[in-house]
Amino acid sequence: MNPNPPLPPIRDVINRHGLSASKALGQNFLLDEQLLDRIAAIPGDLAGHPVLEVGPGPGGLTRAILRAGGKVTAIEMDRRCLPALEELSAAFPGQLSVIEGDAMKIDHAQTMGAPYAVIANLPYNVGTALFVRWLSGEQWPPQWTSLTLMFQLEVAQRIVAQPGTGAYGRLAVLAQWRSDAKLAMKVHRSAFTPPPKVMSAIVHVTPKAQPEGVSARLLERVTEAAFGQRRKMLRQSLKGVPHALDALDIVGIDPQRRAETLSVDEFVVLARTLGTLG
Numbered sequence: 001m002n003p004n005p006p007l008p009p010i011r012d013v014i015n016r017h018g019l020s021a022s023k024a025l026g027q028n029f030l031l032d033e034q035l036l037d038r039i040a041a042i043p044g045d046l047a048g049h050p051v052l053e054v055g056p057g058p059g060g061l062t063r064a065i066l067r068a069g070g071k072v073t074a075i076e077m078d079r080r081c082l083p084a085l086e087e088l089s090a091a092f093p094g095q096l097s098v099i100e101g102d103a104m105k106i107d108h109a110q111t112m113g114a115p116y117a118v119i120a121n122l123p124y125n126v127g128t129a130l131f132v133r134w135l136s137g138e139q140w141p142p143q144w145t146s147l148t149l150m151f152q153l154e155v156a157q158r159i160v161a162q163p164g165t166g167a168y169g170r171l172a173v174l175a176q177w178r179s180d181a182k183l184a185m186k187v188h189r190s191a192f193t194p195p196p197k198v199m200s201a202i203v204h205v206t207p208k209a210q211p212e213g214v215s216a217r218l219l220e221r222v223t224e225a226a227f228g229q230r231r232k233m234l235r236q237s238l239k240g241v242p243h244a245l246d247a248l249d250i251v252g253i254d255p256q257r258r259a260e261t262l263s264v265d266e267f268v269v270l271a272r273t274l275g276t277l278g
């Protein structure tokens with residue numbers, strides 16, 4: 001492995017391959033190599049570790065992951081980026097394979113075959129949809145060992161939010177009930193080319209043991225109903241979920257409380273009890 005082959009600045013790669021940023025594909029590129037190396041360090045030691053990178057674009061973050069020793073499988077939708085990624089693959093022999101396609105339509109676990117870290121700087125809508133997918137599987141622990149993902153700052157804050165705050169909701173419960181989710185780094189909008197309108201942040205998620213006897217699907221059902229009418233009391237918002245009011249009674253949660261006052265653990269206990277009543 002050659003950790004530091006000489007590479008042209010990313011800006012030159014972008015210019016040489018005519019990779020003008022496409023708004024439709026949510027392209028905001030990171031060019032600062034020091035920043036990229038710091039992002040690639042967030043998951044911990046990547047030497048020899050399989051990494052799934054979604055949306056490599058011209059390969060800025062990709063080269064940082066390769067320098068850190070990761071064995072990268074990168075899924076990119078924009079075929080204009082493929083020649084630049086091929087150059088990167090040649091500079092790091094045997095370390096990078098590129099799949100042209102839509103990451104939403106690809107089975108990641110099957111593609112990777114072994115435990116893998118996920119690293120991605122994606123457009124907001126795709127990032128959130130994939131995040132929900134990575135966290136929603138019934139199989140736990142999942143095949144991914146960590147998620148290191150760039151989000152709009154406001155979305156990152158919703159992921160790590162604590163009860164009693166306006167940001168606390170479905171995303172927080174989903175991210176925290178069987179994972180640790182941390183806001184690892186804020187990234188100023190000026191770090192991107194072109195700069196987006198809002199600030200960004202990187203969230204780092206690692207799986208932890210799943211609480212016994214709780215179905216991911218049932219927990220999702222409860223949080224969807226509870227936060228779907230977040231200003232209402234639970235006795236109102238959970239009315240449509242069979243046995244939910246009985247479950248509140250059994251576990252001793254006051255039905256006059258609102259969703260945002262319940263801790264993640266309380267949601268877990270509620271879903272576990274619901275599972276025994278169905």
Ligand SMILES: C[S@@+](CC[C@H](N)C(=O)[O-])C[C@H]1O[C@@H](n2cnc3c(N)ncnc32)[C@H](O)[C@@H]1O
Nearest residue numbers: 025027028029030055056057077078102103121
């Ligand atoms: C915000 S840019 C980031 C590019 C690069 N990783 C960086 O950090 O500079 C997002 C990239 O994701 C790609 N992309 C968008 N939607 C995608 C999808 N559904 N599947 C795979 N790649 C996608 C875009 O083409 C673009 O290259």
